[in-house]
Amino acid sequence: MPTPRTLKQSLALVLVLSASLSSTAVAQAAKPTGITPPPVQLTAEQDHQRLMDLLHITTLRPGVDHTPSLPNSVNYDELKANPYPNLPDPLLLKNGKKVTTKTTWWKQRRPEIVELFDREIYGRVPKNTPKVNWQIVNTTHETNGTYPVITKHLIGHVDNSAYPLITVNIDLTLTTPANAKGPVPVILEFSFEGYPRLKPAPPPTAAELAWKQQLLAKGWGYAILRPTTIQADDGAGLTQGIIGLVNKGQPRKPDDWGTIRAWAWGGSRVLDYLETDKSVDAKQIGVEGHSRFGKTALVAMAYDPRFVIAYVSSSGAGGAQLGRRHFGEQLENVAATREYHWMAGNYLKYAGPLYPSDLPVDSHELIALCAPRPVFIGGGAIKGDGWADAQGMFMAAVAAGPVYKLLGKNDLGTTTFPPIETPLITGDIAFRQHSGGHTAAPNWPTFLIFASRYIKDPPH
Ligand code: GCU
Secondary structure (H helix, E strand, C coil): CCCCCCHHHHHHHHHHHHHHHHHHHHHHHHCCCCCCCCCCCCCHHHHHHHHHHHCCCCCCCCCCECCCCCCCECCCCHHHCCCCCCCCCCCECCCCCECCCHHHHHHHHHHHHHHHHHHHHHCECCCCCCCEEEEEEEEEEEEECCEEEEEEEEEEEECCCCCCCCCCEEEEEEEEECCCCCCEEEEEEECCCCCCCCCCCCCCCHHHHHHHHHHHHCCCEEEEEEHHHCCCCCHHHCCCHHHHHHCCCCCCCCCECCHHHHHHHHHHHHHHHHCCCCCEEEEEEEEEEECHHHHHHHHHHHHCCCCCEEEEECCCCCCCCCCCCCCCCCHHHHCCCCCHHHCCHHHHHHHCCCCHHHCCCCHHHHHHHHCCCCEEEEECCHHHHHHHCHHHHHHHHHHCHHHHHHCCCCCCCCCCCCCCCCCECCCCEEEEECCCCCCCHHHHHHHHHHHCCCCCCCCC
């Protein structure tokens, strides 16, 4: 039989118990797991509405419809394509003064433009992003066509000690010629390979894979980054991935980075690794991407001066296409629930109550941020790739020209939209519209002719 306790004994027991309970609570507070709130879960629609509420937006203008001849269908008529012909001047300071020297560009105007892209368009990268620890998972000796190559599969483990409930492992492969006599130039692709789809994707066609062999023929290598391992391509994923990790599972503020900026950040972390890999010539690393990853390649190039060249394919709306264009995909499409996560929350404002003409910066200034480094802008024919608006991207490439010139480089060399398949590759900004559809493949050979002016083939 248990001995009955006196009142005093019972009180003492309660005190001891509560003391040990509160010390457990302290121990838990020191260790984030256990009491840290789990990531908030919102659908893309809920998160989009949350941003609209924060921005006091009641309605957004709808995007255009792919199907022709609906009341709000996409415009492919060049005569109706330029409702806002005046672009912000990349060489005009906020104080109204003209930029006439390289120093003023680097010290004043360029930072002003970066701030506007950060705040209004792509969002800000947080001040302290976690370290990425690269691990070589395996190394394979294989052949690509007739080329013997070495492929390293790497995982970039993102330090999640600040919020262990979210894990981010960046997936990368690096392929270099097996018979290389020294470090080789490398093109980093933000790749659709391994992109999560509802239905399994058909295997890439020979034409789609040809670029890798075109690089190997020159003795170069390639790195394949799977961007969705950095950040999911979905508004519902914004409280997960690198964005969610840094925000400790909470939703974004209106000027927080969007997915494109997060993918581009991941590209820079890949570059950190490539700089340490002896098979890579760290001074000759270029970047490439198509479509949503074309947008990403352009942003990566604009923000990270270590990339020496870029091939930006069919980047369209939210990429190299002028936001002021009325042709193909529109800003309103990007601001809607399926794509808004690519951008900063603030971008929504320009789809209502503001207009594209209110954008304080436009895509020509994003290209200008790449100056003086060479950039190749490409797209396909209207039939098949009209959505990405090659002419709207060409116009941005033209309007970036004055910045290249100020920095002692050459612009596109013309302001007239060239006939299809005409390479404009004699300046430091290049452009070509290929006659294929929504694909990067047909412009690779032209890009490589352009790139060979800047990157020398290693002995091979
Ligand atoms: C959609 C989207 C485009 C994007 C493209 C892609 O068509 O509207 O902005 O570039 O997907 O990534 O393939």
